[in-house]
Amino acid sequence: MPSRPTPRRTVLAAALGAAATSLAASSAPLAFASSGASGPSRAGSASIDYHAWTSDDDWRRGTAEGTRPAGGGRTGLVIDRPAGTMEHTDPHTGTKAAWEYATWTSPVRTPPAPASEVIASWNAHAPAGTWLQTEVRGRYSDGTRTPWYVMGRWTAGDGPGDIRRTSVDGQGDGRSSVNTDTLAVGKPATGLRIASYELRLTLFRKPGTRLTPTVRRLGVMGSDVPDRFTVPASVPGPGAGHELRVPGYSQEIHKGQYPEYDNGGEAWCSPTSSQMALEYWGRKPTAADLAWVDPAYADPQVCHAARFTYDYQYKGCGNWPFNAAYAATYHDMQAVVTRLGSLGDAEKLIRARIPVITSQSFLAAELDGAGYGTAGHLMCVIGFTAQGDVVVNDPNSPSNAAVRRVYKRRQFETIWLRTKRHNAQGEVRSGSGGVCYLYFPAEPDERQRRALQELGIR
Template identity: 75%
Template structure:
């Protein structure tokens, strides 16, 4: 089986600079969490922070926005600041939009970072959209420009913008690759000491509609460069499995090639859809009416369409997948990093599947039968001996999706930051990146497991 999908990183550029504005936040640093399973403390730091409660949103600086109360507080447009023209690079259409902004407080990191990934949960009615931006401070006190981390809409109706990352952004010390801000040369000692996030909400002039943003978060990390990670010992998740629906991306090969060349490259949305349905959510029959009725698992086609990044030209944008999951009733989605399989065991034991990102040669993961420059799969459990049970969408049928992968092999291909490709060239690894999808009101055990990896 050939390498799949193509590498998920491209280099990005900037756009839509709008007036900035500044505000508290919440969560727990994963760097302070126990590793679990009696294993040695993992190396590196991971810091996830989010704004999602009324006090957190109110602690930011809004200009034309307001915070709505309720079971799920969110940010909306109140009185727009003005109008701006936006030319959609993917349709060539120029349209005028009203906008309002919100700026987070400055988040100072206990451990300076080499990478930051921003993710959000929102609803954007037709004729509305949002832009998420990030500005970081270096340890020498200088700052990056405002980087666009995504222009996002939950739909793609006529008149909507096209969901997109932005290429070509950088200041010769750091740059954005699709969805990740990273320092360009780790060996130089350059690090990111703090950051601010900015949201700009847009709507058609004259309408009362507005995006609603329920959660905005960022994962800042400094994971040491390494080809091999320390081995962990099986922990509390050993012998526990979750019943997660199984979907193959391979059966969609050739379907809807306008979305990343069809199903063979749909590992990310297929994994996302499995977990969305694990939580009891799925698209309605009306949502799926556009899909050819002869296609099996039409909800996978739906997930590919609504995670598609028109600039990256693929469905593997990490925050776009988390945002897609959160369009379903009372679901949340975040992008973060875990630092050991013990973290994943704790989550699985609490009932939370973990979607992992990894790259490997066919010889590095027994039983996979393929090599990949970037692939998502869903960890659903662990055997009694601690091996990984995964729903791997790169399987020939739904029935063949569940795999058992050797613990040591899996943890190394997932957690490493460096690897060799088939030509012997050094390439990057994800360093433990994962998607976590969970309810707005998790159980006590689920909330504790999430907090133990820095997510609240």
């Protein structure tokens, strides 16, 4: 059964379907840019640029209004003194409350190649009584600007005094729009792109307290992946023959459990994949964290992950940055949302002992052995066979024992890396274009650090 009932990437896919089918399928390789200073990307007609602000120097390069970097281990951005107080009415609870706030605006990021899509992600600690908002503003290739777009209102918890974490619908200026967690140019065929962008963080707390969120990583991925129904075939590399010992969890055994979180377990592919990757790194909820879960339920940590990744506007657990933010609430964990350009890039990470959570859409006939089709589904890539086929923990499996699957390399790279596909009715729909989540320790080892840096992640 599909893990996500409807696709939500590139919302203009249907409207542009006729034009898309007339385009020649691109087979250009994707090039990556460094997350450091801007510079030329590797050879290729498209680029993926991930950049993050994480250090004391990074935070000081931005424009602060009431925020400051704080040390004590990993440097993070915190409220120093409120810049003001505002009232906010939570659209999901109707609660109106006053909040003190402070802001930080990043330097302008100019990627090596202009972007057609932008995705922000963040790693933060947000105790009860605090929350944060992340916004992006772009400059188009014609020199005009987008509005400030809200990319998420987030807090770790959902207690009685907390807001409900949420994306914001209805944002657009006729040239670009936000679809849950992705800012996209509406008509990329016109040549319009986002040439640069800046991010703004607003940190909130209850008035009169000394509480503060702590943001330890603010990341942004800009990309210009070509519209394509097929992708270049890759050749197995040094990562072939490596497999990581990642615990396997089925989302399907949670059917009917906590339907208030995206209809129960049958739609929990994203938090289930996140939980598998987290436990690979030795992180899981405590017994106290899980006390709310019915003790009759197996794998209560999967229920926990679903609850605390749930997006109250999207009404689902598949918000990409919310999953990364959840992963980073665990001790000394970092998490990013980015794109990869090939299975070769995934092999590098597997060889460095970093699992890769991938997003893909496909018909049942397009992925042998899956036994289902889906408008959108997350899996955890845990290795490659000696022949280069892809070993995954697929949460859309009837039991934990059945989660490990081997999928054909060519089929998997197509369904993951393409941006266009046909559904069962022959209509053009979107694909993720190589989106993935990467979770790794605050202090990765040297091999892991090198592999991440090769993909522009520091």
